[in-house]
Amino acid sequence: MIKCLYLKNFRNYSEFRLDGIGKINIFIGKNGQGKTNLLEAVFFLSMLRSFRTSQISDIKKIGSSGFYVGAELSSRGGYGRHIESEYLDKRKLMIEGVPVGKASEFVNQIRTVVFSPNDILLVTGSSSMRRRFADMFISAVHPEYMAILQDYYLAMQKRNAFLRIGENSKTIASAKAFEPILADKGVKIVCFRERMLSELSSHVAGLVKDVTGTEREFLLKYNIQRGTDNEGEYLSRFEQERERDFSRQYATFGPHLDDFEFIYDGKALRNYGSTGQCRLASLCLKLACIRIMKSSGDEPEIVALVDDVTGELDIETKKSFYSVIKDADQIFFTFTESPDTDDFLSGAKIFKISEGQTV
Numbered sequence: 001m002i003k004c005l006y007l008k009n010f011r012n013y014s015e016f017r018l019d020g021i022g023k024i025n026i027f028i029g030k031n032g033q034g035k036t037n038l039l040e041a042v043f044f045l046s047m048l049r050s051f052r053t054s055q056i057s058d059i060k061k062i063g064s065s066g067f068y069v070g071a072e073l074s075s076r077g078g079y080g081r082h083i084e085s086e087y088l089d090k091r092k093l094m095i096e097g098v099p100v101g102k103a104s105e106f107v108n109q110i111r112t113v114v115f116s117p118n119d120i121l122l123v124t125g126s127s128s129m130r131r132r133f134a135d136m137f138i139s140a141v142h143p144e145y146m147a148i149l150q151d152y153y154l155a156m157q158k159r160n161a162f163l164r165i166g167e168n169s170k171t172i173a174s175a176k177a178f179e180p181i182l183a184d185k186g187v188k189i190v191c192f193r194e195r196m197l198s199e200l201s202s203h204v205a206g207l208v209k210d211v212t213g214t215e216r217e218f219l220l221k222y223n224i225q226r227g228t229d230n231e232g233e234y235l236s237r238f239e240q241e242r243e244r245d246f247s248r249q250y251a252t253f254g255p256h257l258d259d260f261e262f263i264y265d266g267k268a269l270r271n272y273g274s275t276g277q278c279r280l281a282s283l284c285l286k287l288a289c290i291r292i293m294k295s296s297g298d299e300p301e302i303v304a305l306v307d308d309v310t311g312e313l314d315i316e317t318k319k320s321f322y323s324v325i326k327d328a329d330q331i332f333f334t335f336t337e338s339p340d341t342d343d344f345l346s347g348a349k350i351f352k353i354s355e356g357q358t359v
């Protein structure tokens with residue numbers, strides 16, 4: 001659990017220290033005061049990236065030269081830790097004051113699941129958002145996945161560079177040299193995604209059923225591209241597609257183009273679902289993440305970051321939401337107004353946020 005959070009030049013926070021954090025915490029404040037920024041800071045400590053931007057330089061306070069975010073953690077076993085990350089000229093990561101070189105040794109000391117109003121885009125938005133979600137979630141549960149993904153993308157970029165030069169005997173040989181790596185890593189990525197999406201699918205189906213009380217079929221369908229789940233077929237597909245890759249100047253098949261669909265009652269939610277159905281599906285997807293993390297072991301603890309989403313839910317859905325989210329070890333909510341009284345929130349710690357400060 002996070003006991004204490006420190007920020008320096010993080011978004012609109014100059015110097016900030018939050019003590020007295022509990023299991024359930026609520027940040028209340030008007031728009032633009034820094035509530036989401038606090039959730040972003042917690043997420044950053046978990047993954048060393050942001051859920052709102054891919055540009056780390058966006059995070060530092062405008063006009064400052066870098067930022068710092070740290071926390072005091074305590075866990076069930078009583079084993080506490082002080083974790084810190086500083087991004088000035090260089091990145092500096094520390095656990096208990098001892099520098100840590102690799103990001104992989106720092107990330108996932110706490111595991112976070114973010115609920116944001118933008119989650120609906122996982123259902124209705126572009127495939128790149130779904131891939132990003134799946135990749136981040138798989139990396140959180142299986143840290144070894146991140147390295148496989150990096151190796152794949154690096155090999156693809158290098159091969160693409162030869163595709164862009166144009167087709168000749170030398171560039172063909174150079175492009176070919178990367179294909180066994182792509183096939184090896186690509187098949188592993190597809191296998192991880194297939195397993196995770198099938199697990200997510202059954203959890204989401206159960207959650208949708210619980211929340212709506214209907215028996216309609218729900219599933220997440222992973223559209224695996226031909227040959228990408230088998231190394232031999234993958235390699236022979238390169239033989240068929242290499243020419244096309246050269247003419248288009250990029251890899252025209254592979255997990256970097258994968259997508260998955262939400263199917264409800266036999267139809268694609270993206271094309272046929274109401275806004276309410278799409279929102280519910282995205283909410284259940286995130287709740288399913290908590291269930292899967294929960295079932296994958298006791299440590300590290302799960303922190304749910306719930307940004308402005310419960311306000312739009314009807315009372316029944318809100319009750320179901322609270323009944324699942326309570327599986328998280330710690331929760332941070334943001335609200336613009338004090339939430340309606342609810343048993344679930346009754347013991348919560350409340351922090352009023354205004355212009356990057358508690359008031």
Ligand SMILES: Nc1ncnc2c1ncn2[C@@H]1O[C@H](COP(=O)(O)OP(=O)(O)O)[C@@H](O)[C@H]1O
Nearest residue numbers: 011012031032033034035036037058060061062
């Ligand atoms: N890099 C930055 N430096 C300084 N201020 C920032 C930076 N990024 C965002 N902000 C400010 O943070 C505020 C938004 O914070 P946010 O946490 O999104 O608000 P909310 O309370 O509505 O969730 C805005 O006032 C915005 O101008």
Ligand SMILES: [Mg+2]
Nearest residue numbers: 035036307308
């Ligand atoms: Mg916000």
